[in-house]
Amino acid sequence: MTKLKWGMIGGGEGSQIGPAHRLGSQADGLFSFEAGALDVDAAKGRAYAQSLGIAADRAYGDWKEMLAGERGRDDKVDLVTVATPNNTHFEITKSFLEAGFHVLCEKPMTMTVEEGEEIVRVAKASGKTCAVNYCYSAYPMVRQMKAMVAAGELGAIRTVVANFSHGHHAAGDDADNPRVRWRYDPAQAGVSGQMADCGIHALHMASFITGDEVEKLSADFASTVKGRVLEDDAMVNFRTMKGTVGRLWTSTIALGRQHGLDIAIYGEKGGMRWASEQPNQIIYNRLGARTEIIEKGEAGLSEDAQRMSRVAIAHPEGFPLAVANIYVDLAAKIRGEGKGNLPTAEDGLRSMAAVFAAVDSASKDGAWVDARPPMFR
Amino acid sequence: MTKLKWGMIGGGEGSQIGPAHRLGSQADGLFSFEAGALDVDAAKGRAYAQSLGIAADRAYGDWKEMLAGERGRDDKVDLVTVATPNNTHFEITKSFLEAGFHVLCEKPMTMTVEEGEEIVRVAKASGKTCAVNYCYSAYPMVRQMKAMVAAGELGAIRTVVANFSHGHHAAGDDADNPRVRWRYDPAQAGVSGQMADCGIHALHMASFITGDEVEKLSADFASTVKGRVLEDDAMVNFRTMKGTVGRLWTSTIALGRQHGLDIAIYGEKGGMRWASEQPNQIIYNRLGARTEIIEKGEAGLSEDAQRMSRVAIAHPEGFPLAVANIYVDLAAKIRGEGKGNLPTAEDGLRSMAAVFAAVDSASKDGAWVDARPPMFR
Amino acid sequence: MTKLKWGMIGGGEGSQIGPAHRLGSQADGLFSFEAGALDVDAAKGRAYAQSLGIAADRAYGDWKEMLAGERGRDDKVDLVTVATPNNTHFEITKSFLEAGFHVLCEKPMTMTVEEGEEIVRVAKASGKTCAVNYCYSAYPMVRQMKAMVAAGELGAIRTVVANFSHGHHAAGDDADNPRVRWRYDPAQAGVSGQMADCGIHALHMASFITGDEVEKLSADFASTVKGRVLEDDAMVNFRTMKGTVGRLWTSTIALGRQHGLDIAIYGEKGGMRWASEQPNQIIYNRLGARTEIIEKGEAGLSEDAQRMSRVAIAHPEGFPLAVANIYVDLAAKIRGEGKGNLPTAEDGLRSMAAVFAAVDSASKDGAWVDARPPMFR
Amino acid sequence: MTKLKWGMIGGGEGSQIGPAHRLGSQADGLFSFEAGALDVDAAKGRAYAQSLGIAADRAYGDWKEMLAGERGRDDKVDLVTVATPNNTHFEITKSFLEAGFHVLCEKPMTMTVEEGEEIVRVAKASGKTCAVNYCYSAYPMVRQMKAMVAAGELGAIRTVVANFSHGHHAAGDDADNPRVRWRYDPAQAGVSGQMADCGIHALHMASFITGDEVEKLSADFASTVKGRVLEDDAMVNFRTMKGTVGRLWTSTIALGRQHGLDIAIYGEKGGMRWASEQPNQIIYNRLGARTEIIEKGEAGLSEDAQRMSRVAIAHPEGFPLAVANIYVDLAAKIRGEGKGNLPTAEDGLRSMAAVFAAVDSASKDGAWVDARPPMFR
Numbered sequence A, B, C, D: 001m002t003k004l005k006w007g008m009i010g011g012g013e014g015s016q017i018g019p020a021h022r023l024g025s026q027a028d029g030l031f032s033f034e035a036g037a038l039d040v041d042a043a044k045g046r047a048y049a050q051s052l053g054i055a056a057d058r059a060y061g062d063w064k065e066m067l068a069g070e071r072g073r074d075d076k077v078d079l080v081t082v083a084t085p086n087n088t089h090f091e092i093t094k095s096f097l098e099a100g101f102h103v104l105c106e107k108p109m110t111m112t113v114e115e116g117e118e119i120v121r122v123a124k125a126s127g128k129t130c131a132v133n134y135c136y137s138a139y140p141m142v143r144q145m146k147a148m149v150a151a152g153e154l155g156a157i158r159t160v161v162a163n164f165s166h167g168h169h170a171a172g173d174d175a176d177n178p179r180v181r182w183r184y185d186p187a188q189a190g191v192s193g194q195m196a197d198c199g200i201h202a203l204h205m206a207s208f209i210t211g212d213e214v215e216k217l218s219a220d221f222a223s224t225v226k227g228r229v230l231e232d233d234a235m236v237n238f239r240t241m242k243g244t245v246g247r248l249w250t251s252t253i254a255l256g257r258q259h260g261l262d263i264a265i266y267g268e269k270g271g272m273r274w275a276s277e278q279p280n281q282i283i284y285n286r287l288g289a290r291t292e293i294i295e296k297g298e299a300g301l302s303e304d305a306q307r308m309s310r311v312a313i314a315h316p317e318g319f320p321l322a323v324a325n326i327y328v329d330l331a332a333k334i335r336g337e338g339k340g341n342l343p344t345a346e347d348g349l350r351s352m353a354a355v356f357a358a359v360d361s362a363s364k365d366g367a368w369v370d371a372r373p374p375m376f377r
């Protein structure tokens, strides 16, 4: 099996998410890393790319150069990952899709709902895959939960409770720390702070696992650290198209929570929960039975859960390999070997619509508002 | 030290909470059990009281008989516990207070805000203690959390997250089960289901630990099981008088949760959390430090936490001894030895006001409403 | 039901185990506290007893006075608890048994195997109950494990792993601390330190749950803190009469363990484990199935597990109520209502024999030795 | 940075450990996979290697062919991983070392102590690196523990408790299952079952973290499943050169344990423990302080712990990336950039000596025997 060819934009030296993409794309030997425009500083980006083994002529200074350079080549990259800051995602993703590349775009896919709708249209027209890196959805046990819901094992879903809380922005003087401050400044971060940054992961998981979409929501936003404009603690109540009740809490001031992304699904016939800090287990409770523990790697798991696990039961697999699973599904999709369960441009758009709806609701004292993108109403 | 004399109304054979009160009052040898009207069925109540060692003339058929019998005696009971169904609490508590007895009333103290205000007035006029059995507040480690907040160890409190969820009413056919059905029927349960039954424990804890009161709230109620009128899943966002953000989720359909009463307190300088299923530990995180585990019984705990623990570190103490701690504080109060940190009629009233506010808000699509009792505005 | 009459020797003011016995005997209203010789200091003991409500003429100065005083009375106590230091247990227990009292003796029952055999003979001759306070065996979920093994749910038991480790004697200067030093001094503590003090609880549980007895053992003792003569860290390998393999580790220098008494039972058809710091759950694994959690208070538990639980599922019950369960079984036994599953003088003797065998083996480089009391070989 | 060239022997399609080596060597882009003799079946091995992108002339039929083919090439592989069944390790490893290749050999390195000594000599003479895949030692938090001990943070180490227990061979009919049976058959597995297969991982960790070596030991072996000759449950007591007490339990019949490799280190000044199923945390207790949780990725960790973690705090990293860390250290070593903390041929030899000592001791009723390889005495 020949490797697919891969390139990345952003994810330069010292970046947070860059290493996860490099590791994720390489882990299973599915992609070879051939091209990149890795840094906002052209020289640094070129140098770093070459230090990673990229040929000099494909170690680009910026994404436009890369687009120009790659589109003409016979051996052009199959897939481009966009791992730059949020406000550049739209333009880059759109351009590469239009030029006929498959794209994996980091979250949030766009800065506005309109841009999101545009990406959905462009992706459709291009016939290329546009995936969004909601990587938590590619943990084997998250796929297992999705499969269990789809198979009706929990019956109709009554309530979903999703959290993404941490305490890493709890210091009062974070208000002066430039690495933190920009996230709560509308001029730089847009309309939302923690909801757009982390809350959407939890919201996506709620939809992904239940196979359902948020219809409407009511939000309560708070800026608990003095000096912040955007929310650092948010609660969103929602209802899905199928009538499931949703509760989503997200916070950056929750001291003692490190990476509190967790989700519980309560249905007519069973309940289950999963936490990202212990991703290899599901706590499962069938109505009338004892609580039991489902282990990654045990016999009888769903097709996806099996396919996305590389080592035996109780040998933990973590975050980087969840990102790798996104690449596993991308490779299959690009090769036409399967649809997989990739988060798509539609999902990226839906998240944006939900963030804007939450901002709107919060500004109206929690009034219930439609959370769907206009093009899907 | 002579024992105080104690009597109970309700808590008959087979009742849920009766054993906890008997055990709680007896555990430390502070009260002798002298009188009771234990059952709605007079004959059963008399027989059962005598089987528990109560003298025949103090094994009463109903509470009015008991009130008449006790008030005239020289050796009358010092304290009366009211452990009957909710809709009788008001009348019984009021009558015993007016007759000069100290009262420990089960939660919820009353069925309406007006009744609650009346109990507060009567208790004040009587000069007697009226405590409400928010027994979770008497766990040693809950007292420890209260003391830590009071000492400023967490700084100003930004957010409180309190839950009381379980899955014991998740069966779809609960709608037909009389032992469950009444709880969701307005004719029998009043204006609220799970919020009034369990949510108020979590809400009380939020106030108790922070030493603060709920000012206003916004609620989202859902009846997720077909056939229910009152809510079985509720989310309440609130703000306290000091500006703390509150999040409270309570549910009866959360399969896999057995007794999910837990609370997290996030302040400027630290965060901590506690769960009723593991009541002997606090998970504590000081800003900039590692997460640490505070153990019941360790050296250096607050005065209350020490006083309310009977056995050495890591020897677990559970629910019945939390109830016993309410009696410990009651004995001290009755003897005039200390104010303690007893939940009072004021707390009972505040809970009622919050429940009614939540019902009101939920009926108005989550509009924010004043949660304070009129007499405290 | 009239209460039984109860007296205690030792357990004076400030003692460690005294409060657990008072609470345990009172919690369920089964015993009235009528007499005591509570302290090594006669005056203190008399005063303290009276402060607890004991009549002046039954607040004795020492156990001989109490024996003399009680044996003649019509309303003499039914049960005497011996909660004095170890080296007095034999004499006091023997004397009260011979005088026709039921006795609950603290562990270790005696200082030597010979004394243990003598108590067994005396108890038998007297026709009275002699129980030993292996209170962990009275946790509802430990009874549940015993019932499951007895019912064959785990098949033949292959291996038992029992630990009792803590870190409370880990300080190097404990060697100079009189409250700790005596425990490692043969002149005061006898032949064994941690094994005799804590290890025997774990060993008793292994026998209790499996319904089997230790036949032979091999031990490795270490005195890890400088200046100690007796062991503070011990490992015992054993085999039971039925051929089960046993592993028992006990330590006082295990920093980070608070009360590490836990036990795992591995059989042909299933495995289960329980830890004293979370006594309300059993982690259970049936061959070929998922791990499940058995909860105290759930439907369908064994008769003992149900009888010994006072409050609903997931309302934790802890150490003092395990001690109370010993009194529950004692009351039943004394009233002739059931044999119960009380730890007996035979169990106390077996523990002594095992401790002496371990000491012997350790002194012979781990040679395997017979662990049975001579009278049971 | 040019990639190093890598080849593998064994680890063919469907093998257990093969995927971990491929992923581990590729994850960080340090090695390119250039050659292999992957299967005992030559044709299968060639085909599978080519399907993984290996050139046809380097997709070898067996290891001798590979040795012949590679040694002559200019672009020969830098590193060979030996992932074949145990009884082939010695010959293959020796041959490749002698031919001047660096080797990563799977555990156990050899079948006998003599072979182990030979490998140590050959590796020394060759000047090449011979590492053994004790991959658990490359978890970031295991490196952190090693660094803490080395820095004296725990003081002198008193006791080490290491376990490797699971329940995956607990089925009684495993005795007939060929995939399991051979492990307990001396003709196929050699002198030891579970001790040689899993126990040595735990034993290596004990040495690795403490920076100390086992001097002598006493063992108790049991074959608990009918029909087995070799042990499926073993306990080893040991003493290190520095006098630390060691306890090691390993079992394959512990139903409910999935991958119970865990270790606790108790020193004069502190204790800590780590479990392979939750590899991103250390539970740490400093004498006199509260228990605290050390998180992978937190600020201030040891150089190794930082270097070997790829993603932020509380983003879990698991087993495959621990294997990758072995390759990280190998790449550094081969490039001469650092000694790293690689498990070496000496460690492989020491493990063999300890296994043989344990077998010897167990056959002599637990007599204490020297556990050191003769060449290190």
Ligand SMILES: NC(=O)c1ccc[n+]([C@@H]2O[C@H](COP(=O)([O-])OP(=O)(O)OC[C@H]3O[C@@H](n4cnc5c(N)ncnc54)[C@H](O)[C@@H]3O)[C@@H](O)[C@H]2O)c1
Residues within 6 Å of the ligand: A009, A010, A011, A012, A013, A014, A015, A016, A017, A018, A037, A038, A039, A040, A041, A062, A063, A083, A084, A085, A086, A088, A106, A107, A108, A133, A134, A135
């Ligand atoms: N899926 C997840 O779990 C997850 C986690 C973290 C970050 N992210 C997302 O990844 C994206 C990057 O976040 P990060 O935390 O790695 O940011 P970062 O600031 O750490 O790194 C950004 C990188 O992009 C480079 N860059 C900036 N502008 C560029 C441009 N125009 N062209 C080329 N390179 C450019 C920078 O030089 C830097 O190397 C964000 O959209 C973020 O939301 C996702």
Ligand SMILES: NC(=O)c1ccc[n+]([C@@H]2O[C@H](COP(=O)([O-])OP(=O)(O)OC[C@H]3O[C@@H](n4cnc5c(N)ncnc54)[C@H](O)[C@@H]3O)[C@@H](O)[C@H]2O)c1
Residues within 6 Å of the ligand: B009, B010, B011, B012, B013, B014, B015, B016, B017, B018, B037, B038, B039, B040, B041, B062, B063, B083, B084, B085, B086, B088, B106, B107, B108, B133, B134, B135
């Ligand atoms: N604090 C807590 O954690 C907690 C827990 C459970 C119940 N409760 C409260 O305790 C109260 C009782 O609840 P329960 O679950 O024990 O109910 P239950 O139905 O199990 O028992 C009620 C008992 O009261 C007796 N009774 C009814 N009417 C009476 C009357 N007029 N006079 C005398 N006796 C009467 C009944 O015969 C019965 O014995 C309720 O208010 C409930 O909300 C509190």
Ligand SMILES: NC(=O)c1ccc[n+]([C@@H]2O[C@H](COP(=O)([O-])OP(=O)(O)OC[C@H]3O[C@@H](n4cnc5c(N)ncnc54)[C@H](O)[C@@H]3O)[C@@H](O)[C@H]2O)c1
Residues within 6 Å of the ligand: C009, C010, C011, C012, C013, C014, C015, C016, C017, C018, C037, C038, C039, C040, C041, C062, C063, C083, C084, C085, C086, C088, C106, C107, C108, C133, C134, C135
């Ligand atoms: N079952 C358990 O879990 C458990 C736990 C702790 C202690 N114990 C056992 O309980 C016994 C007491 O231990 P402790 O820790 O409470 O000891 P302690 O030293 O704290 O208290 C001993 C008490 O006995 C009194 N006493 C001493 N000699 C006496 C005598 N001759 N007559 C009357 N009173 C006398 C002392 O004054 C003191 O009040 C010991 O045998 C110990 O092994 C058992």
Ligand SMILES: NC(=O)c1ccc[n+]([C@@H]2O[C@H](COP(=O)([O-])OP(=O)(O)OC[C@H]3O[C@@H](n4cnc5c(N)ncnc54)[C@H](O)[C@@H]3O)[C@@H](O)[C@H]2O)c1
Residues within 6 Å of the ligand: D009, D010, D011, D012, D013, D014, D015, D016, D017, D018, D037, D038, D039, D040, D041, D062, D063, D083, D084, D085, D086, D088, D106, D107, D108, D133, D134, D135
């Ligand atoms: N470090 C660890 O945590 C760990 C875990 C599992 C296995 N192992 C070790 O890895 C080794 C392999 O174990 P496994 O479980 O993967 O075995 P396996 O039986 O699953 O696979 C062995 C592979 O080696 C191939 N093979 C056999 N003989 C060969 C030969 N002569 N030449 C080339 N290929 C050959 C087989 O075809 C097969 O692909 C063993 O030594 C085992 O102890 C280590």
